[in-house]
Amino acid sequence: MSKQINVALIGNPNTGKTSVFNQLTGLNQKVGNYPGITVEKKEGVCKLPRGVKAHIIDLPGTYSLNTTSLDESVAVELLLNKNDKNHPDLAIVVSDVENLKRNLLLFTQIKDLKIPTLLVINMADQMAKKGIVIAIELLEKKLDTKIALVSSRKGTGIDKLKELITDYKNLSTTPCLDTTKIDAQYFNNLQQAFPKEDLYKLWLVITQDVNFMPIEKKVIPDTSSFSTKSKSELKRLQQKETILRYKFINETLKEAYHVDVNAATGVRASLDKVLTHKIFGYVIFFLILLLIFQAIYDWSSYPMDFIDEFFATASEWVKNTLPQGAFTNLIAEGILAGIGGIVIFIPQIAFLFLFIALLEETGYMSRVVFLTDRIMRPFGLSGKSIVPLISGTACAIPAVMATRTIENWKERLITILVTPFTTCSARLPVYLIIISLVIPEGRFLGLSYQALTLMLLYLLGFAASIVSAMILNKILKIKSRSFFVVEMPNYKLPLFKNVALTVWEKTKSFVFGAGKIILAISIIIWFLGSNGFSENYKNADTIIENKIEKEGLSSFNQESIVENLAIYKKVLLESKDKTLYKTNPALLKDSLKLKGIELYKQAKNQEIASYKLENSYMGYLGKAITPVVEPLGYDWKIGIAVLTSFAAREVFVGTLATIYSVGSDEENTIKNRMAAEINPVTKKPLFNLASGVSLLLFYAFAMQCMSTLAIVKRETNSWKWPAGQLVFMSIFAYIVALAAYQILN
Amino acid sequence: MTTVANLKRGEKGIIKDFAYDSLPIKLLELGCLPGNMVELVQVAPLKDPIYINVNGSHIAIRRAMALKIKLDLIEE
Numbered sequence: 102m103s104k105q106i107n108v109a110l111i112g113n114p115n116t117g118k119t120s121v122f123n124q125l126t127g128l129n130q131k132v133g134n135y136p137g138i139t140v141e142k143k144e145g146v147c148k149l150p151r152g153v154k155a156h157i158i159d160l161p162g163t164y165s166l167n168t169t170s171l172d173e174s175v176a177v178e179l180l181l182n183k184n185d186k187n188h189p190d191l192a193i194v195v196s197d198v199e200n201l202k203r204n205l206l207l208f209t210q211i212k213d214l215k216i217p218t219l220l221v222i223n224m225a226d227q228m229a230k231k232g233i234v235i236a237i238e239l240l241e242k243k244l245d246t247k248i249a250l251v252s253s254r255k256g257t258g259i260d261k262l263k264e265l266i267t268d269y270k271n272l273s274t275t276p277c278l279d280t281t282k283i284d285a286q287y288f289n290n291l292q293q294a295f296p297k298e299d300l301y302k303l304w305l306v307i308t309q310d311v312n313f314m315p316i317e318k319k320v321i322p323d324t325s326s327f328s329t330k331s332k333s334e335l336k337r338l339q340q341k342e343t344i345l346r347y348k349f350i351n352e353t354l355k356e357a358y359h360v361d362v363n364a365a366t367g368v369r370a371s372l373d374k375v376l377t378h379k380i381f382g383y384v385i386f387f388l389i390l391l392l393i394f395q396a397i398y399d400w401s402s403y404p405m406d407f408i409d410e411f412f413a414t415a416s417e418w419v420k421n422t423l424p425q426g427a428f429t430n431l432i433a434e435g436i437l438a439g440i441g442g443i444v445i446f447i448p449q450i451a452f453l454f455l456f457i458a459l460l461e462e463t464g465y466m467s468r469v470v471f472l473t474d475r476i477m478r479p480f481g482l483s484g485k486s487i488v489p490l491i492s493g494t495a496c497a498i499p500a501v502m503a504t505r506t507i508e509n510w511k512e513r514l515i516t517i518l519v520t521p522f523t524t525c526s527a528r529l530p531v532y533l534i535i536i537s538l539v540i541p542e543g544r545f546l547g548l549s550y551q552a553l554t555l556m557l558l559y560l561l562g563f564a565a566s567i568v569s570a571m572i573l574n575k576i577l578k579i580k581s582r583s584f585f586v587v588e589m590p591n592y593k594l595p596l597f598k599n600v601a602l603t604v605w606e607k608t609k610s611f612v613f614g615a616g617k618i619i620l621a622i623s624i625i626i627w628f629l630g631s632n633g634f635s636e637n638y639k640n641a642d643t644i645i646e647n648k649i650e651k652e653g654l655s656s657f658n659q660e661s662i663v664e665n666l667a668i669y670k671k672v673l674l675e676s677k678d679k680t681l682y683k684t685n686p687a688l689l690k691d692s693l694k695l696k697g698i699e700l701y702k703q704a705k706n707q708e709i710a711s712y713k714l715e716n717s718y719m720g721y722l723g724k725a726i727t728p729v730v731e732p733l734g735y736d737w738k739i740g741i742a743v744l745t746s747f748a749a750r751e752v753f754v755g756t757l758a759t760i761y762s763v764g765s766d767e768e769n770t771i772k773n774r775m776a777a778e779i780n781p782v783t784k785k786p787l788f789n790l791a792s793g794v795s796l797l798l799f800y801a802f803a804m805q806c807m808s809t810l811a812i813v814k815r816e817t818n819s820w821k822w823p824a825g826q827l828v829f830m831s832i833f834a835y836i837v838a839l840a841a842y843q844i845l846n
Numbered sequence: 847m848t849t850v851a852n853l854k855r856g857e858k859g860i861i862k863d864f865a866y867d868s869l870p871i872k873l874l875e876l877g878c879l880p881g882n883m884v885e886l887v888q889v890a891p892l893k894d895p896i897y898i899n900v901n902g903s904h905i906a907i908r909r910a911m912a913l914k915i916k917l918d919l920i921e922e
Binding site: 164165167169199200202203206333336337339340343344347369370373374377379467470471472474475584585586587588589590591 | 866867870871872873874875876877879887888890891892894895897901902903904905906907908911
């Protein structure tokens, strides 16, 4: 007997359903999406007694089978569709001990579908503390089912639950109550029209789109033989059904469930007083945000530097070890650099999700929603968007992934689309270098112009995201739940296992979901930058060598060699061997000569690299777009840097370093070189206030980040949204940059 | 008669009337049924949203919705 039992876990949000799922499946779980939509699908395998196995699906949390969101309709579809390969042999309703009444509503609905249904009462360890007593046997009899009292926190009751799952065939499938009572006439007609169908199932199918459009409408045969009801009549019937069910539940629980209010102790009331307080609530939220920021900005920089270093060394090692050739270059500079570009995001993603998981697990996230809902409302968003939007200031990638907590699809989509406008940390290197180049050093009211400019850019990012959210809210025609009802769950200590699994899952889904796209694009960009078809590219080495022989190194490099040698001389004369150098001038001369040769070689290589990039496919592309970027005040070199920095904004600085052949990423060196650059048209310095501001604005608004596009594709399950984002943001950035340059120039 | 929106912190009331047509069924499912007790737990700045405990369910709703839930105040 190796047949797998299909089990569906279903329950209200915040009942610890996922903890029960984690207890049953451990690491044998897989997280994906339902085909075509963005609802998370969690499934896993559980080993049961007597060699039986169960395939378990953790359905999205829902309060009832009356669908009001995409998540809920996924649950209903699976329960209704007998042909689905995952259609459950057994449904397990997970309730928490405190909200049993509310959870039984869902339980009775599922039982009425005639699917064998088990009841799990979770958080049993809290019963004494809350003064709750449940007469299990009586309740089992009244509900005509089996009950497992478990504590997913303490791991108790799980074995009993596994036993019950194995014996699922002994469960009764008699409905709890007769819902046709709410309108006997209507149901009678319905039965006559569809004699073969189950009435309650029919009813669910008919009412599915009362509150929400289903993803895929079930085909109901011609309904002419009975009088159909209007939407509001159906809604009224659903309400009657709910009231009828509560009546049944109240009667059931009257004898079987007792709460001694006096025995109940809880931290909820006192914590809520502080955490949702008009002032302290915001102060605490602000402090938590600061902590999250500190983690993604600062703490993650250590592992990120290490990853950077590691991949640079690995790439160097490959180049030195493998035989020279195109294939080695592909591995060292294309693939390894591409993988490095994916792995580098892991620390930030892990940190953000560590915090988000903690906030969710403890129940604090709902309080954040409560505190910020009113602020976000004018922009078509709710309190749930605040954490993604703010974490976008560190990096848009984890921020876009964090939108998964927003159940409302329209809100979630808007948040995803506007998050890339917030100023992420990758914009900083670009901002800093251009600001220090073109913004004067003066002060205004004690604040430096440069600092003010940086702040203005941050504000501009926020403004852009908020204004576009308002516009998107107006133009996006997506039907979704328009009401706001947020449960404020009880405070809980977070479970390490749940937090760790969330962090692991998110990281994995980034690496394998978006990683492929990032790797592909970085290989393409690398290829374009390090290959060329022209004779100039192929003979770059000899051309530059000949040029240097005739004309010498570029004046910038000559000056920098002289400067460096002077510094080196000073260093030598101050080193611990200084007496040796002072008494022996020939030795000093030799050392300086050797250093000079080394610097000369370095400069020569830089000039070759620069020439190669100029003549590569990327160089030709950069030159080809010159007419497009000239009105913004850029030359072809900046054009190339704009193109390559599509991979990631900070690449802008590195590309300029290569193309100006300055060889190092060190900010001051590049800055000096940039300051010396002359505009070929105006014969004035290329980087002036007008072109600098134009560049700043371009980077503030343009979608210069392939990783964000990749993650948006993954999170929205379609190329439509990232493509729209790319086109819109690029055009918008171009127009703003154009206007800035033309006005300021 | 008053509404949920007019409760002060800590005040309680029994739900009397419920605007069935304009309120979502979700509220009913969460236990917001006529005859059940509502206690106001907390109000956010600008009196919106409103955090209530209804029949053991702790939920936050917006002011517009709270105005549609009519109550009989329980004097203590």
